[in-house]
Amino acid sequence: MIEFRSVSYAFEDVSVLEDVSLTIEDGEFGLLAGANGSGKTTLLRHCNGLLTPDDGEVLVDGTPVSDDLIAARSSVGMVFQHPRDQFVSATVGADVAFGPENLGLERAEIDRRVDAALEAVNMAGRADDRIDALSGGEQSRVAIAGALAMDPSHLVLDEPFTGLDEPARRSVLERLAALSADGTGVLLATHDLRDVLGLADRVIAMQDGRVAVDGSPDDALEDLAGLEVRVPDR
Numbered sequence: 001m002i003e004f005r006s007v008s009y010a011f012e013d014v015s016v017l018e019d020v021s022l023t024i025e026d027g028e029f030g031l032l033a034g035a036n037g038s039g040k041t042t043l044l045r046h047c048n049g050l051l052t053p054d055d056g057e058v059l060v061d062g063t064p065v066s067d068d069l070i071a072a073r074s075s076v077g078m079v080f081q082h083p084r085d086q087f088v089s090a091t092v093g094a095d096v097a098f099g100p101e102n103l104g105l106e107r108a109e110i111d112r113r114v115d116a117a118l119e120a121v122n123m124a125g126r127a128d129d130r131i132d133a134l135s136g137g138e139q140s141r142v143a144i145a146g147a148l149a150m151d152p153s154h155l156v157l158d159e160p161f162t163g164l165d166e167p168a169r170r171s172v173l174e175r176l177a178a179l180s181a182d183g184t185g186v187l188l189a190t191h192d193l194r195d196v197l198g199l200a201d202r203v204i205a206m207q208d209g210r211v212a213v214d215g216s217p218d219d220a221l222e223d224l225a226g227l228e229v230r231v232p233d234r
């Protein structure tokens, strides 16, 4: 469970999050929507201690992130908006293997996880490809595979679909839904709710640093009007 308790945060003196309280339960698939600049990335970066609240606290599985950064970082998988920032190796397979290797897993288990993660993002058989020769969409898929290979209890993704074509986007979404059905808490920031709503349990929409909407996809749809979020045609 990831829990925000009355979290406020400002860059310099500009307030970006204001009194945000939110809980993502294990097994819940939550969408985080909202206009550019509404605070989504800032919120997500609190989940593993990349940012620390000015007020309030963030807890992962009941422990404040600031008390045990290592625990938070091993149980919360993060996929950032700009995958290039996340790579540590030259080739696809080596990069996806990096996290599991650091967990000290056996080689066979590492190989199993790398294969499963690449398969999930439609990159099976591409382990030897150089990352710098991949398209932006392929790089996004590798970044997502890297997070999946860690087998995290919670997965937090910030607009991970940039550059992905429709089949790849669909495949990753279905994989996320399957993971949440198996007990992983998933929080996905996206502007585009068109084909995700049916897969998610909940929609949280930010406006000016506050949670403006929080409800089931059906209930939330009406309230999203005016929040600059792409919603399905009805």
Ligand SMILES: Nc1ncnc2c1ncn2[C@@H]1O[C@H](COP(=O)(O)OP(=O)(O)OP(=O)(O)O)[C@@H](O)[C@H]1O
Pocket: 011, 012, 016, 034, 035, 036, 037, 038, 039, 040, 041, 042, 043
């Ligand atoms: N490092 C920073 N220093 C100062 N201000 C920042 C910094 N990062 C973000 N901000 C500001 O905080 C506000 C919220 O930004 P944030 O990136 O969290 O929004 P967002 O909802 O993720 O936007 P987008 O959809 O465009 O990614 C914006 O006004 C932004 O300019």
